[in-house]
Amino acid sequence: MKTTKKIDPSKRAERVSWMLVTPLACVLGFFLLLPILTIVTVSFWNFNEWSFFPDFILDNYVYHLTSAVTWATYLKTLKFMVLTWCFCAVIGFTVAYFLAFHVRSLPVQIALFLVCTIPFWTSNIIRMISWIPFLGRNGIANSSLISLGVIDEPLEWLLYSDFAVVLAFVHLYALFMVVPIFNTMMRIDKSLIEAARDAGASGLQILTNVIIPLAKPGIMIGSIFVVTLVMGDFITVRHMSGGQSASVGRIISNEIALLQYPAAAASSVVLLCTVLLMIGVMMRFVDIRKEL
Amino acid sequence: MEPRSRSFYVLAAFFTLFVIFLYGPVITIGILSFQGPKGGLTFPMNGVSVHWFYDLFEQQAVGDIWGSFRRSFALGLMVMSVTVVLSVMGGMAFRRKFRGSSVLFYLIIASLIVPSILVSLGVGLIFNILDLEVHWATSGFGSQLTWTLPFGLLIMFAVFNRFDKSYEEAARDLGASPWQTVRHVVLPIIAPMLIGVALFGFTLSYDEFARTLLTAGSYNTLPLEIFGMTTNVTSPVLYALGTLTTVFSFFIIGTFLTIVVVMRKRQASGGSDAGSGLV
Numbered sequence: 262m263k264t265t266k267k268i269d270p271s272k273r274a275e276r277v278s279w280m281l282v283t284p285l286a287c288v289l290g291f292f293l294l295l296p297i298l299t300i301v302t303v304s305f306w307n308f309n310e311w312s313f314f315p316d317f318i319l320d321n322y323v324y325h326l327t328s329a330v331t332w333a334t335y336l337k338t339l340k341f342m343v344l345t346w347c348f349c350a351v352i353g354f355t356v357a358y359f360l361a362f363h364v365r366s367l368p369v370q371i372a373l374f375l376v377c378t379i380p381f382w383t384s385n386i387i388r389m390i391s392w393i394p395f396l397g398r399n400g401i402a403n404s405s406l407i408s409l410g411v412i413d414e415p416l417e418w419l420l421y422s423d424f425a426v427v428l429a430f431v432h433l434y435a436l437f438m439v440v441p442i443f444n445t446m447m448r449i450d451k452s453l454i455e456a457a458r459d460a461g462a463s464g465l466q467i468l469t470n471v472i473i474p475l476a477k478p479g480i481m482i483g484s485i486f487v488v489t490l491v492m493g494d495f496i497t498v499r500h501m502s503g504g505q506s507a508s509v510g511r512i513i514s515n516e517i518a519l520l521q522y523p524a525a526a527a528s529s530v531v532l533l534c535t536v537l538l539m540i541g542v543m544m545r546f547v548d549i550r551k552e553l
Numbered sequence: 554m555e556p557r558s559r560s561f562y563v564l565a566a567f568f569t570l571f572v573i574f575l576y577g578p579v580i581t582i583g584i585l586s587f588q589g590p591k592g593g594l595t596f597p598m599n600g601v602s603v604h605w606f607y608d609l610f611e612q613q614a615v616g617d618i619w620g621s622f623r624r625s626f627a628l629g630l631m632v633m634s635v636t637v638v639l640s641v642m643g644g645m646a647f648r649r650k651f652r653g654s655s656v657l658f659y660l661i662i663a664s665l666i667v668p669s670i671l672v673s674l675g676v677g678l679i680f681n682i683l684d685l686e687v688h689w690a691t692s693g694f695g696s697q698l699t700w701t702l703p704f705g706l707l708i709m710f711a712v713f714n715r716f717d718k719s720y721e722e723a724a725r726d727l728g729a730s731p732w733q734t735v736r737h738v739v740l741p742i743i744a745p746m747l748i749g750v751a752l753f754g755f756t757l758s759y760d761e762f763a764r765t766l767l768t769a770g771s772y773n774t775l776p777l778e779i780f781g782m783t784t785n786v787t788s789p790v791l792y793a794l795g796t797l798t799t800v801f802s803f804f805i806i807g808t809f810l811t812i813v814v815v816m817r818k819r820q821a822s823g824g825s826d827a828g829s830g831l832v
Contacts, residue, residue: 279653281645281646284639285639285643285657286657288635288695288698289699291695292676292695292696292699293660293663293664293699294660296672296675296676296679299679300671355564355567356571358564359567376572380579382753382757382760382802382805383802384759384760384779384795385760386760386779386780387779387798388579390792390795391579391582392578393595394582394585394594394596395577399595399596401595404596432574432578435571464558464560489665489667489668493669493670496780513674514766517677525674526678529670529674532668532671533668533671536667536668537666
């Protein structure tokens with residue numbers, strides 16, 4: 262019998278894995294986990310005009326949750342989220358469907374896919390600003406509508422309105438739908454579609470009975486992105502509504518601006534719970550590890 | 554090949570509209586940035602000039618654009634390197650299950666879905682309580698990593714899920730040590746994907762706003778500087794800046810994609826040297 266003190270290979274492998282993930286765990290621990298724990302702690306602290314200090318009070322939560330403004334703002338944010346999600350889902354699905362099933366050569370598919378993803382790697386703020394000349398009072402949209410005779414007066418609700426906010430959200434986040442849906446669609450076995458067609462299914466039936474069910478994980482992953490990005494947003498809403506619309510993120514950023522950190526922390530905890538709850542429900546429909 | 558159906562043309566039209574929707578606004582500000590010196594924020598063009606680009610180079614007119622660009626560039630490179638290295642290490646570790654792997658996996662996913670402003674606020678609070686000074690290269694750097702790392706890791710997970718293990722087995726059979734296998738077999742094979750991770754790392758950092766907002770300290774990064782400008786600059790100089798940064802982003806994306814294509818070509822052409830040593 263070999264009794265030399267050789268380390269069990271599986272234990273050794275585990276040790277190597279741990280060594281490999283240590284830096285990663287440290288970064289996420291210090292810059293993600295610890296900040297969240299700090300926010301939870303500080304949300305029970307007290308504050309005055311110039312500082313905040315340890316305490317255990319529930320006032321921050323009571324104030325946040327009993328304020329009518331909070332509830333109205335949550336409603337508004339949900340409205341933004343639902344509208345954005347609908348548009349992103351429809352656009353994302355259609356674009357991905359076109360790329361995956363109607364474009365026949367792989368190089369063209371990859372090229373068109375890149376055309377869709379490149380804006381994702383450019384600045385969101387610039388992409389928001391770039392709507393100004395288009396939607397403004399004397400912008401392209403208004404002047405072309407006037408010259409076409411559709412309207413007489415420039416539309417006031419194009420820029421700095423809820424319309425502009427949703428438009429910007431869709432513009433910024435539609436990619437987050439296109440990419441995962443395209444990814445799942447590319448893995449659908451084409452012979453399934455042929456089989457459906459041979460069995461006499463119409464194009465629409467193939468879409469609703471074969472493609473949509475198989476693309477569901479991609480739709481879910483895209484939805485998770487869109488929901489979290491819209492729920493936590495504060496700058497798109499501020500910028501595109503001209504400061505007129507509120508969102509949950511803006512409540513937090515306003516409280517931060519007023520240096521009311523414990524209040525901001527309590528609002529953040531409520532937001533985090535809301536988002537996690539939504540994601541928790543969505544995660545039930547998809548196993549992310551299987552989708553990679 | 555069967556002829557194109559009618560739905561193809563409808564969908565192609567939809568796709569074209571989507572692309573116009575994506576790029577139209579950016580192209581518009583590209584054109585408007587050449588607005589004449591007396592031109593405004595919208596059409597019509599009031600002459601054509603490079604006046605607003607010229608303005609950008611005058612420090613007093615618009616604040617510290619070049620300083621913030623330098624900081625963003627440096628930060629982008631820092632975030633990029635760390636993202637690539639940690640993503641490869643993480644990707645390799647996650648190829649087999651280890652104790653705590655699912656906890657860490659959910660932490661990575663959480664890093665994506667926690668609203669950015671929470672990271673910003675949390676890191677800001679920690680530095681505040683510990684009486685440390687927030688700085689773009691410390692707190693800003695760490696906060697941005699929580700955004701770039703999950704992307705890098707998810708890409709690496711996808712890469713290793715498709716990785717053919719027989720290459721490593723072959724290397725091991727030939728007597729390569731684990732490190733040699735990684736260095737001479739695994740890394741060269743995944744190299745093009747690493748460029749992809751690097752692209753994500755750099756661009757996501759270079760454009761990051763929300764997570765850097767409370768963690769950059771007194772020296773702004775470029776997106777923060779631009780956002781500051783949106784509230785008080787109402788001349789096409791804003792468009793000129795937008796055009797320049799977008800062109801810069803396109804340049805970076807183009808460079809990375811070219812590197813990927815070249816690497817792929819090399820891999821394809823240099824594939825097998827079997828038999829070449831026998832002559």
